[in-house]
Amino acid sequence: MMKNKKTRTLLYHGGIWALGFLMIYPILWTIASSLKPESEIFRNAASLIPTEWNWGSYAQGWEGFGNLTFTTFFINSTFVTTMVVIGTLFSSTLVAFGFARVNFRFRTPLFVCMIVTLMLPQQVTLIPQYILFHNLGWVNTYLPLIVPAFIGGIPFFIFLMIQFIRGIPRELDEAAYMDGASTFSIFWRVVLPLTTPALATVAIFSFYWTWDDFMTPLVYLNDTKLYTVALGLQMFSDPSSVSAWAPMFAMSVVSIVPQLLVFLFFQKYLVEGITAGSVKG
Amino acid sequence: MAQEMKVEGRVQKSNKLRSQLRTDLIGLGFIAPWLVGFLGFIVGPMLVSLYFSFTNYDLLSTPVWIGLENYVQMFTNDDRFWKAIRVTFIFVFGSVPLKLAFALFVAMLFNTKRRGVGLYRTLYYVPSILGGSVAIAVVWKQLFGMNGAINDVLGFFGISGTDWVASPDFALSTLIILVVWQFGSPMLIFLAGLKAIPYELYEAASVDGANPVVQFFKITLPMLSPVIFFNLVMQTIHGFMAFTQSFLITEGGPMDNTLFYAVYLYEKAFAHFDMGYASALAWVLLLICALFTAFIFRTAKSWVYYESEGGN
Amino acid sequence: MRQKVKKLLWVMMLLFLVGVLVACSSGEESNASNEDTDNNASDNEEASQDSGKEEVELRILWWGSQDRHDRTLEAIDLYMEKNPHVTISPEFTGWDGYWEKMATQAAGGNLPDIVQMDYKYLSEYVGKDLLANLNPHVESGALDLSDVEDVYIDGGKIDGGLYAVNLGANSHAQAYDPAMYEKAGVEPLEPGYTYDELISKSQELSEKLGDDVYGIQPSANVMGFKHYLRLHDKWLYNDDGTGLGYEDDQLLVDFLQVIKELIDSGAGTPPELFKSAGSNIEQQSIVREQSAILMELHSNQLVALEQAAGRDLELMVQPMIEGGEKGHYIKPSQFFSVSTHSEEQEEAAKFIDFITNDLEANEILNAERGVPIAGEVREHLKSNLAPAGLKMFEFVELVQDYAREIDPPDPQGATEIESLFENEVEDPIYYGEVTPEEAAQNFREKATEILAKNK
Known part of the structure; x- marks a missing residue:
């Protein structure tokens, strides 16, 4: 019995790692390419181990363009993304509650x-x-990037929250209502705490989508000092002439780090959801 | 007596009206952020694009009204439109069920308290984080290319591969595999959904002697159905609007075999400067999406179970 | 009650629609009024400070990669140092999304003063009156082109007006690997060779280089066909851009036959080996030593190609036909243009003059955009160029012997013709899905329909 369980655990972890390798292969490839000299990236593309370790791409990439380094891009991206996450959480929960619970x-x-x-x-x-x-004079500011989040610009999140709120038993609201709670306090004190896993999901997605989006900032931002990381990455590449591949891969790797950190941080709340979700159904 | 009842009825009615008004105000209050955004920033541009669809508009000069000409052209004299429809339908019907099944499977796998699960979840989410940057397009091409890792693995089993991305026969399947691979977002939503299922339900079922398979069908699936429904609707819409995979990796080729609808639309708008036609394409896509979504919503009544409405 | 609210909702929606429509159509007006106020402002400024020039602000937009951004930014700093009254705000991006950004800004009446243009888009933008005619500035001397030969300027002219100034000369070319020739014991081709010689040379290479290595990576793209047409003194489009410029489909059939023979005989790499590389120069089969010749590229791409391959490669002119015309032409790699939205067109022209003629600036730019067009600049740079750059310089000089004047820029709808060619001709030929005859006929039918819109 004991042994059986051990084999099952082993099988579980072994299987996940095998499949997991396939999952992280692209990122391994990107890391490997960022460390190869330019002349090796495409000639020796299948290999995950560079013949010559070229750490310089990270420095070269970070230096960016002229006086404009990735420090600027990261600060900008962090600001924009944080605002968008806050805005999305704000608008999607309120609006979803309205649609799901108010008749x-x-x-x-x-x-x-x-x-x-x-x-x-x-x-x-x-x-x-x-x-x-x-015409609103918003071009070349962050407003077109941030304001839509606060006013429910991405209905995906609203719909997602609606589905989760509809899954919460209504008896809880009714009990609170009997106790004289206002609709808002039902939203704030009863429903919202029960949606923690969904909130974590919304936060992860809105972070990732904003961080990764280059079309919106490209169209609305002119001043390069306002550019975001996704724009910075795209500025290494020009198929009509010479692209700086190694620095681009290097910066791609660096730009994934915040996303992974955010994911690791918020996915904890997916776990904590267990306790929150089990409040008497 | 009758008089009394009438009066009472009127009072009730006006009370009802008043309380309905109150509810309306509360509801509108909650959805106000979205309503403002919708009326201020969404409706206008949407209707403008509807107007463009009836014009000849080259982006750079003033639109000229041409009535239904774009739509007529599309349905009667545009092979590439029909090709794009075909490709997109194959893509949607091929990728959405696979992706959802895989996402649910992995989510169930990770819905445990085993050690290291947090790390695993992260690993499996990585392909989805990589998204659509230029760097990643190169990676995918490399992976599925003639000299890529996929062919190395196949070669290990004695199968000789081809360039999957460039093959007219396999390019579309390759893109389908690729989006199934990026199953991270539905997986996460499933995971959040699984976490929201009260644990007591499983405990009670175990006590009753239900085995895991029965538990899956009797508890997990019904309790998860709102989330399945959400994922189905969103993935279908996203499938119809899919763009990046084809645009970055196959550029619609070879021979238009991966010409996603959105890629064709983009090409019309920004490469051929035919924004009027592109807008018409967009509204036809909207109709197609709406039809499918409406269909899913229709059927939802019979299979989506809401805890909050379950009691009624 | 319900009815009323419903009505109200409709009215609100309508109001928004009207508002946005008005906003759209008044885009130009508001721009015009901006101009007025700006003029007033500058009048005032002029009045207040007679000494010194008035302050000028210029926006400039280009696409490129890291190297280009660094160099261009440095050149801009130099310009501002030399002209303290000018402030230039640089806006730059990668290639992806550049044309969307251009299109949205054009639609919003908000184009920068100076924009980098591509030959492919030139006539579209000029046709929509978005680029300024620079002739007056050439006449006034603000833009000095006296040191530039006509072959370098003509690409930017439409109907006699100069709308774009070439930033670097370029040419259509082939690339080959001399080491692989040596390994095969085959003598390289000499300029002036014919298509038949290309085929037999490729076959020879293919045989001697062993399994899985091929003589040539063939290309049936529109660039190669244009070259073939020029050899026959034809052009893809007729003079007013309302139809195809060649009457005999046999021309296209013959051209495709060459490609077909290369692939069928095993002299050329099969499409699986190069098709997915798309336009990525770094992923062509020559980089991996799978073919000895790359049939299509632009001469300025040699730098990228050598960098990816990590070894020396050479450029070669395209084939000739016996008794035919010269096929090559000097192609502008990209341009700077002044937009009609600019209020400081003269100052913008002066900046372009600086980029064209200033020696110090060009030392910084170092021919990254292609061979400089001003004679003195070219001579000056030649002495301290990297080997790849020098090859590019010498090739552009060599090509002049095989070149004649450039044809007029592609008409509107050309981008559509090019994707038509790719989908209905190039790809099906690679995969053997159609015969050259079918492809040629099909192309003519559909292309004629697209171009007829220009009538």
Whole structure:
């Protein structure tokens, strides 16, 4: 019996590591390429071990462009992303609670409107939106990047929260309502604490999407001092002439670190959800 | 007596009205952030793009009204439009079920308190973090290329590979594998969903002698159904709008065999300067998405179980 | 009640629509009014400070990679040092997304003063009146092109107007690996060779280099076909851009036959070995020593190619046909243009003049954008160039013997023709899905339809 359990554990971990290697292969490849000399990246592409360790790419990449280093990009990205995460958490929880728990009129048509906005490709709203922001004088500021998060610009998160809130037993609200709690305090004290795993998910996604997005900052930011990491990465590459591949891979690796840290931090709350979720169903 | 009832009814009615108004206000208050954004920043550009779809608009000069011409052209005289539809449908129907099944499987695997699970979750999320940068496009091409790691592994088993990305027969399947691989986001949502299932349910079932398979079908799936529903809707929409994989890796080729709808639309808008036509394409895509989503919502009543509404 | 709220919602939506539409159409107006106020402001400034020049601010946008960004930023600093009244705010990106950024800014009436242009997009932007005619500034001397030969300027001209100044001369070329020739014991081709010689040479290389190594990485792309047409004194488009410029489909058939023969005979690498590389120069098969010749590239890409391959490679001109015309032309690698949204067009032209003629600036830029167009600059740089750069210089000089004047820039709709060519001609030929005859006929049908829109 004991032995059986041990083999099962071994099998579990062994299987996960085997599959896991496939999962992290791309990142291993990127790290390996960032350490190869330029002349080896594509000639010796299949190998994960450089013949010659070239740490210089990290320094060369970080130096960036002219006076503009990745320090600037990281500060900018951190600021923008933090604001977007806060904004998304703020708007998605409030709006989702409204849709999931409050029985107001026009709820369904408005919900449909929200879902429909998900279905129009960004490419065709890009230009009208640019003109709108341009006329508001928001171009070349962070406002077009941050403000949409606060006003529920990504319905994905609202919909996600709605689904989670609908999964929470209504008896809890009703009990609180009997005790004379206001709708807002039901939201704040009863529902919100029970959605911790969902909140962690929203935080992880909105962080990653914002961190990774280059189209929005590219279109709305002109001053290079405002550029974000994703833009910085893209500035190494020019297929019509010489691309700086090794520094680009190096900076790609560095830019993944904050994402991993954020993930590691928030995924703890996925675990803690166990206790929160088990509050008497 | 009758008089009394009438009066009472009226009072009730006006009370009801008042309380409904109160509820309306509360509801609107909660959704206000979104409503402001929607009316201020979303509706306008959306309707403008609808207007563009009836015009000849080259991005740089003033749009010229041409009525339904773009739509007529699309349905009667555009092979690439139909090709893109075909490719996109294969992509959606191939990738969405696979991705969801795989994501659920991995999420179940990681929904334990074993040691190291946090690290594993992170490892398995890595492909999804890598997203769509230029660097990653190179990695994928490399991986599935003639001299790539996939062929090395296949060679180990004595199978001789090809360049999967460049092969007219396999390119689309390769992209499907690739998005299934990036299963991180539905996995995470499943995980959060699994965590929200009260543990007592399983305990009670174990006491009743239900084996894990029965537990999965009787507890896990129904309790998870709101989240499955969410993932299904979102992945379907995302599938129809998929862009990056094809754009960065195969550039729609070879021979348009990976011409995703969104890639075609992009090409029309920004490479061919035909924003009017691109807008028309976009609205047709919206209709297609809406049809499928509406269909999923319709069926949801029969298989999605909400704890909050379960009592009724 | 319900009705009323519903109505209200509709009215609000409509109002927003109208608001946005007005905002769209007034984009230009508001720009115009900006101009007014700016003029007033500068009038005031002029009045207040007669001594010294008025302060000028210029925005400049380019795409590139790390090396180009560093060099261009340094050159800009030098310019600001020499012209203290000018402040230049640089905006730069990679290649990806550059044209979206351009298009959105153009639509918003917010293009920078100076933009980097590509030959492919030139006529689209000029046709939409977004680029300024620089002739007046050439005449006034702000933009001095006296040291530049016509072959280097003509690429930026449309209907006699100069809309773009070439930043570096370039040419369509082949690359080959001399070491692999040596290994095979085969003599390299000499400029002036024919397509038949190319085929037989490739076959020879293929045979002698052993398994899985091929003579040539073939290319049936539109660039090669354009060259083939030029050899026959034809061009892909007719003069007013309303149709194809060649009448006989046999030309395309013959060209495709060459590629087909290369692939079928085993002289050329099979498409699986090069197709996924796409436009990435670093992933071409010559880098991995899988082929000895790369049939298509631009001469300035040799630097990237050598860097990725880690060994010496050489450039070679494209084939000729007996009794044919000269096929090559000097291609502008990219341009600087002044946008019509700019309020300081004269100052912008002066900056372009600086980039074109200033020796110190070009020492910094070091021909990274291609061979400089001003004679003196070219001579000055030649002495201290890296080997790859020197090869590029010498090649562009060599090519002049095989070149004649450039054809007019591609008409509007050319980008669509190019993707048509790729999808209906190039790819199906690689994979043997169509015969050259079918491809040629199909291409003509669809291309004619697209170009007819220009009528």
